[in-house]
Amino acid sequence: MGVQMIVLFTDFGLAGPYTGQVNAVLHQVAPDVPVIQLFADAPAGQPKPAAYLLAAYAQWFPAGTVLLCVVDPGVGSARRGLIVEAAGRFYVGPDNGLFELALRRAASPRIWEITWRPPVLSASFHGRDLFAPIAGRLAQGEPMSALASRVVPSRHPDWPDDLAQIVYIDHYGNALTGLRGEGLPPTAHLNAGGRRIAPAQTFSAVPNGAAFWYVNSNGLVEIAVNGGRTDRALGSAVGSEITIEA
Amino acid sequence: MGVQMIVLFTDFGLAGPYTGQVNAVLHQVAPDVPVIQLFADAPAGQPKPAAYLLAAYAQWFPAGTVLLCVVDPGVGSARRGLIVEAAGRFYVGPDNGLFELALRRAASPRIWEITWRPPVLSASFHGRDLFAPIAGRLAQGEPMSALASRVVPSRHPDWPDDLAQIVYIDHYGNALTGLRGEGLPPTAHLNAGGRRIAPAQTFSAVPNGAAFWYVNSNGLVEIAVNGGRTDRALGSAVGSEITIEA
């Protein structure tokens, strides 16, 4: 894949004005760069589960991709704005742990604090006023020195490499965990919502109503219920704990 | 209308990653072809009502349009992937009945089984890994012989020409049926949700709270409630049966 892209990873929702205004800024600053709406329903205001989701989905995109990442409960406070380069991809967003796993999984990441400031900066919408202009300028090839300066970010060494929690409920009600499939024995069982859950390859391999786990198309362990919704059947929500029987 | 388009008809939802990843693939494979998001909330996992909805809405698009259609509960099983040419439009998606009505209503449809395979094919997301690359390649004008070979699809002769069921609940709560308006006497009454429903031309022609039916802007019989939601007022959902008093 060789086309430059800007990818949106936010908790803004789609129907209201936030994503639209960000898109309007990007069209103005980087009119020829396609914008891919990846997540608009990342865990709202929760950078920790969002960090595991982001790291898993960002790796699907080619080097050079600019990811505009806004899960930002501290907007308006003193938290910094960052640019992160990790595995050839650029991340733009708040310094609140959102990039912890992308940083940890990259060989030689580099981090900058955003020093560029817009003519007008609202207190509540840095996604539109600060992070989107930066993402557009990066995609346009503006030199980093005009935008940011090297910095040591806040790190979260206490966060695990894989998170044994639900980090996202998808459109079908499937529950994505913060566990990478590569670290889990293919025969392991999970415990979630009071059920013991066996692995299966596909929906059609299990009876109707059965819960099962598999490694999803982005490498995360995902729990599904054939013909049903995991969130309802297991009472799962973002933050629900799961345990692994090895 | 002369501009080539790729049209998405799926049950992927918009806010999560599925539609975004499909768009990313299409941008890479067919960067200059506009992508129109038509339905992201087609009947989830239900190819039969989806087939009536698809046939009604596809006909609004010009010849040459490529429709990427994914309502695919059997993903990962042995079901085939198809390319269908019907009335000059191209459909890409699973062989599970989704194209039954488009096929039936076209004069000389042609059908191919997708033989092209991507370098990596996930078990659970053929929309992204198989169908999107095929749709992009078709829109780019790649020869069919490089992608697919002629085949006889699974047909569903027991499915009626018009379906007396609700096939979609729209954003306003209106209930779209699988009945084409052209086959219904303009004075017919419907029975749905325990109510007898008369025809009317527009919302403003009936009292507040009244249910009525009309032929919608894509030719389907639709039930609405002035100032209310049909799904709540009549307890309608996808699959709810209706009857016609001729």
Added chain:
Amino acid sequence: MGVQMIVLFTDFGLAGPYTGQVNAVLHQVAPDVPVIQLFADAPAGQPKPAAYLLAAYAQWFPAGTVLLCVVDPGVGSARRGLIVEAAGRFYVGPDNGLFELALRRAASPRIWEITWRPPVLSASFHGRDLFAPIAGRLAQGEPMSALASRVVPSRHPDWPDDLAQIVYIDHYGNALTGLRGEGLPPTAHLNAGGRRIAPAQTFSAVPNGAAFWYVNSNGLVEIAVNGGRTDRALGSAVGSEITIEA
């Protein structure tokens, strides 16, 4: 900002076919003009609160922007279609009050009735069949004389300059009012949902669970609850009254 844009302000929703068909028309009529999806969840069928929301958000866009605005409960009745030029921006939509505040806040607005008609005009979807083609033609620079003729619109002198009601609930559950922040003393208290609400600058400035008001990034008075949803905590919905203690 110098790039021409078409901005969508509707109550169509995103997942179903309405926004997609409008986009398909715009791609055909004005293929090189970016389309920004601003609101797809404007107050459904309620032009009055929508008018305050539109006026606040339109002013963020540069002169020359074409806003396609459809909140149109009277579609199919005799209500007229309008083009409004106000403060250099062009608005296209129904003559039902939706443009009242944009008109009132502009120095020398001009208004035209749409006289152009499409080859086929459905009774229920003027957004697709009439307003989208007009918006595309305006963005393409077609002369106004080919589309519309000057007219005096219906005005609503009884509507206040600022509306002390909730006009929108956003993705986070925050409640936007029809009050502009510039007209409210920065120390004023609001009463809404049985609570007395003090001002604060940002979420991080108030305790968890506390409701507060602030001037949002588009100049409207907005009520939020730190760590919660205002709509649930205060029982707020579009149309809920608020009062101001000066």
